[in-house]
Amino acid sequence: MCLLPAVLLLLAVVIDFATPETVSAAALYAAAPLTAAPVLSLRGTIITGVVAFLLDLAMFGYFGYHGTAPQVSELSMVATVAVIAAFLNRLLYHLQTQLRSARDVAAAVQHAILPDPPKTAGPLSFTARYEAAQADAQIGGDLYAVVDTPFGVRCMIGDVRGKGMQAVRAVATSIVTFREAAMQEPDLIVLLERLERAVTLEAEQVGGVTELEGFVTGVVAEFSRHGRQVRLVNRGHPAPVLFLADTARYVEPRQPGLPLGMTALSAGSECVETLTFPEGATLLLYTDGITEARNEKGAFYDIVGRFTGRRHADPDALLDALLSDVHRHSGGRRADDMALLAITHTRPTA
Structure with missing residues (x-):
């Protein structure tokens, strides 16, 4: 030029x-x-x-x-x-x-709201990626957080309904509440209740938005100190994927939960899934920008279908390969933000 x-x-x-x-x-x-x-x-x-x-x-x-x-x-x-x-x-x-x-x-706002997760915490290692739907944007409505607490390592990934500054505000509220509650609440259910109240209050404070119009889908994971077990609560979010050796499978909840901020429609108790997490396993938390990526024929992206039988040297290689594959599948089109958080059990704890 x-x-x-x-x-x-x-x-x-x-x-x-x-x-x-x-x-x-x-x-x-x-x-x-x-x-x-x-x-x-x-x-x-x-x-x-x-x-x-x-x-x-x-x-x-x-x-x-x-x-x-x-x-x-x-x-x-x-x-x-x-x-x-x-x-x-x-x-x-x-x-x-x-x-x-x-x-x-x-970029500074994104780093303040979505700081990089710690590289390791006990026997766990963490890797995260974030890509906004708009090529020049730095932050959107997706979020993730990792907190090393006295009750184990707690992680969250979420997707805020809506766009623009209201979504960024809801992201900040969700992350701040999660970090505070994760350090204070020994009970995972109580932690979710605090998140629920924060999201509902945030939705009510936004002018013209009713309680049922503002919500956040999310998954909260709690890893035991020895790292061999993880407890999951899924609130209307895409199912995490468990990678072990060359296998991959979705971790679907037994009882689907409603998104955070929709307690008015909830009649059941919180469903907590307990999952074995052996050494070498990787749990992938992600937002629906991944699974809703379509190819030219309109087919959605299937993580398990495309990654079963494939091995990767480390979580960074896994996320890099996954994002590259999503871009190939969609032809480079971005319909939504994409956030990914990979947690790997790197070694046994004495």
């Missing part, structure tokens, strides 16, 4: 020499500084404009035209476009500076 202005100028000179005298390459002389504005510096844009003007003037001198009205008009047009190109270059520079600043702020 940086060479395009020079190519246009060269092409203009070639056209002037190769065509009859009645044909002018004025459009190319004018286009060169305009194409330089978004790809070159201010100095480069000005130099391109000056060169375009001088080349056009030199062509008139070479062919023996001096001072006629069409020549003056053409040269004035090239000079005017060169000045406009310099102005556009400065405007684009300031817009790009503002965009970089906004991206830096968004």
Whole structure:
């Protein structure tokens, strides 16, 4: 792209020499500084404009035209476009500076709300990935958290209904509440009750949103200190996937639960699943941006179907392979945010 202005100028000179005298390459002389504005510096844009003007003037001198009205008009047009190109270059520079600043702020907000999980906690290791649906966005409505507590390592992944700043606010509320309750509540059911109250209160405080319109789907996992057992509560979220050697299977709840924030529709007790988690096993928590990715035929992405029989050296390799496979499946289209959290039992505890 940086060479395009020079190519246009060269092409203009070639056209002037190769065509009859009645044909002018004025459009190319004018286009060169305009194409330089978004790809070159201010100095480069000005130099391109000056060169375009001088080349056009030199062509008139070479062919023996001096001072006629069409020549003056053409040269004035090239000079005017060169000045406009310099102005556009400065405007684009300031817009790009503002965009970089906004991206830096968004990245800082994402890191503050969704900090990287700890690399290890006892016999467990953690790896996370986050991809927003919008290519230039840094944060959306998906969340994850890992807290090493006196009651075991507790993890959460969730998906907030809605988009925009309201979703980001709900993400922050959910994560703060989970971190606080995870450290204070020995009972996993009580932890979920606190999350439920926080999500319901947040939904009620948003103007025009009723209790049943604001909710969060999620999975909360509690790993024992020795790491060989995990307790799961699924509240309307896609089922986690358990990887062991070259096998993969969905961990479906015996009793599906409603999303957080929908207690008005719930009549049953909380269902806690207890799962054996041997050494070498990996539990994958993810949001529905993964499983709702469609290919050109409209087929949803199936983690178990595509990863059964495949081995990976570590959780990082697993998540990298999974995201690459999802992008291939969907052709690079992103319909929703994607968050993934992989927990691996790395070694037995004495």
